[in-house]
Amino acid sequence: MGPEVIFYSLALLIALVLLGVHIGIALGVASAVGVFLVTQDLHIALSLLGLTSYEAIRSDALAVIPLFIFMGEVVSRSGAARDLFVVCERGLKRLPGRLAAATVLGNTAFAAVSGVAIASAATFGRVAYPEMRRLGYDKRYALGVIAGSACLGMLIPPSVLLIIWAILTEGSVGALFIGGIGPGLLLGLAFLAFTVIAARLNPALAPAAGDAASAGADVPVTRAELLSGLGILALVVIVLGGLWGGFFTPTEAAGFGALGSILVGALKRMGRKAFMEAVYDAGRSTAPIMFLLIAGAMYSRFLAMSGGVNLIQELFTSGGVTLLVALGIMTGVWLVLGALVDSISVILMTVPIFAPIAEAMGVDAIAFAIYGILIIEAGLLTPPVGLLVFTLKSAVPDTTVSLKDIFRGAVPYWLIMLLVALIVWFVPALASWLPAHMLYG
Numbered sequence: 001m002g003p004e005v006i007f008y009s010l011a012l013l014i015a016l017v018l019l020g021v022h023i024g025i026a027l028g029v030a031s032a033v034g035v036f037l038v039t040q041d042l043h044i045a046l047s048l049l050g051l052t053s054y055e056a057i058r059s060d061a062l063a064v065i066p067l068f069i070f071m072g073e074v075v076s077r078s079g080a081a082r083d084l085f086v087v088c089e090r091g092l093k094r095l096p097g098r099l100a101a102a103t104v105l106g107n108t109a110f111a112a113v114s115g116v117a118i119a120s121a122a123t124f125g126r127v128a129y130p131e132m133r134r135l136g137y138d139k140r141y142a143l144g145v146i147a148g149s150a151c152l153g154m155l156i157p158p159s160v161l162l163i164i165w166a167i168l169t170e171g172s173v174g175a176l177f178i179g180g181i182g183p184g185l186l187l188g189l190a191f192l193a194f195t196v197i198a199a200r201l202n203p204a205l206a207p208a209a210g211d212a213a214s215a216g217a218d219v220p221v222t223r224a225e226l227l228s229g230l231g232i233l234a235l236v237v238i239v240l241g242g243l244w245g246g247f248f249t250p251t252e253a254a255g256f257g258a259l260g261s262i263l264v265g266a267l268k269r270m271g272r273k274a275f276m277e278a279v280y281d282a283g284r285s286t287a288p289i290m291f292l293l294i295a296g297a298m299y300s301r302f303l304a305m306s307g308g309v310n311l312i313q314e315l316f317t318s319g320g321v322t323l324l325v326a327l328g329i330m331t332g333v334w335l336v337l338g339a340l341v342d343s344i345s346v347i348l349m350t351v352p353i354f355a356p357i358a359e360a361m362g363v364d365a366i367a368f369a370i371y372g373i374l375i376i377e378a379g380l381l382t383p384p385v386g387l388l389v390f391t392l393k394s395a396v397p398d399t400t401v402s403l404k405d406i407f408r409g410a411v412p413y414w415l416i417m418l419l420v421a422l423i424v425w426f427v428p429a430l431a432s433w434l435p436a437h438m439l440y441g
Contacts, residue, residue: 005306009034013349023345024288027295034302052301053294060251062293064173066286067254068116068158071235073278073285074261075113076123078268080228084109085127087229097199097206099137100145101192103128107149108188111156112236113257116285117380118391120150125395132206133398140409141198141205147392147406148413149191151377154343156184158239158254160289161343161376165369168296168351173250174243175435179366181240182430183374187420194412224268231264289344296348303352312353313360323361327425330354331375338379342387346376366435367428374421381410381417 009030016026028049036045075081088109089102106128107120124146132142154161157177166173199206239257242248248256265275303309316326330350337346351372358368380388389406424431 004311005034005037006303006309006311008037009302009306017341023341023349024292024295027292027299027348031295031298031302034306038302038306048301048305049298052298055297057290057294059167062167062290064158064163064250064254065160065289066282067251067258068113068160069119069285070278070282071113071254071257071261072110072116072119073282074258074265074270074275075110075232075235076119077274077278077281078228078261078265078270080232080264080268081106081110081123082127083225083228083268084232085124086225089131095196096203097137097141097195099128099132099135100141100195100199100206103132103145104149104188104192104195107146107152108156108185109232109236111153111184112158112240113232113261116160117150117153117377117388118285120153121147121388121392122395124150125392126397129396129398136207138205139398139401140405142409143392143396143401143406144409144411144413145191145195147381147388147410148416149188150388150392151380151413151417152184152188152191154377154380155180155187155370155373157181157243158250158257159373161347161373162369163250164289164293164296164344164347165351165373167293168300168347169355169365169369171365171369172435175366176369177240177243177250178435179370179431180373182434183370183420183424186423186430187374187417190416190420191413194416198412228264228268231260231267235260235264292344292348296352299348300352309353309356313357316357316361323363326357326361330358330372334372334375335379335382338376339382339384339386343376343380346379347372364428364432367424367431370431371421371424374417374424378414378417378421381407381414383407386410 012033013026013030016029017023021029032045032049035048036042039045039048085102085106088105089099092098092101092105095101103124107124110120110123111117128146129142133139153159157180159177159180162176162180163173165171166176235257238260239253242253242256243250265278315321333350334346337349341349354372355365355368359365380386386403386407389403389410392406393401393403
């Protein structure tokens, strides 16, 4: 069969996903059927897919994923993330909604050592939410800032989504990491500005700076908390500074970051039980990601063999489809899929098709990746799935919290993410300038 086989495979993939089949299995089945239709030989199809699976996980670049996830788990379980939150909060005494602002700053720093939004939501749901509620913060305001700022973990390096994007497109992990810094900081600043402005305009959301409730939190930072918070910042410098300066490859940076997190854990007197739980949780998080990467590699191999991507490119480029129309189609697909399946699955299903189309239309590869990650990030907060919302619901120690509370509180942050994504699209240098000058210039 010719390139049209891609449409049969896509139809099968969509049908399996709608039937509730795990996305990794759906990708594998759709790939196997597609390769069989192309080769007309079951033995060849299975051999090709087996070889693809082996090649998908033998690269040492994949070591980045478990190492960064482990680093985030150790920092979270050692209690260092809580100390970071305390240090940020004590330094923002004069800001309205200071605990919300501290949550954004804490998540920004934690994102630079975890790479996983789910870890950020779970950590700050347990740390920041009880403190905000104790001091009289509005429930939805508190939940919204935790859910929204947790998304920074998918953009600010190290980001698991950026790693997977680079693997699928055979791009540079380091370039995407550096490309995510500018938009990530812009997104963090936009979140910070919103929390402060909202608290100033609506005093019912948070106690005003300097009032009795706010002053009740003014307990001096202990030496241990300060050292622990600074330890996380040191990890950020090691990981990002090593990448910026060209001292480390992403894999080496992940290794040094993991070692640094162990030292932070030792500083916090992290017990053997907590350390082993961090190891186990890192493994539990990494295993499904690796399985999805294998399935995604099989799917990419099928797309390359069938010539289907070239067919879709021709439909876009020769069919009079403008760049903005193509962007609208991709964005719509990302938002719809983001409301139904997890972010990694969305990337595996769409990037092998969308990235070549964007490249053929002359879009900067790094800016397109950052734009895509921002849109896919928004899916973490989109009903009915909103994976990050469900994570936060299970993490907060408050049985009165409903999914509706979290979704409604996160709406402003969802809109801010879409706004920053549009800024990246129309000002691609925001994402591409740093990598061009630091890696290639």
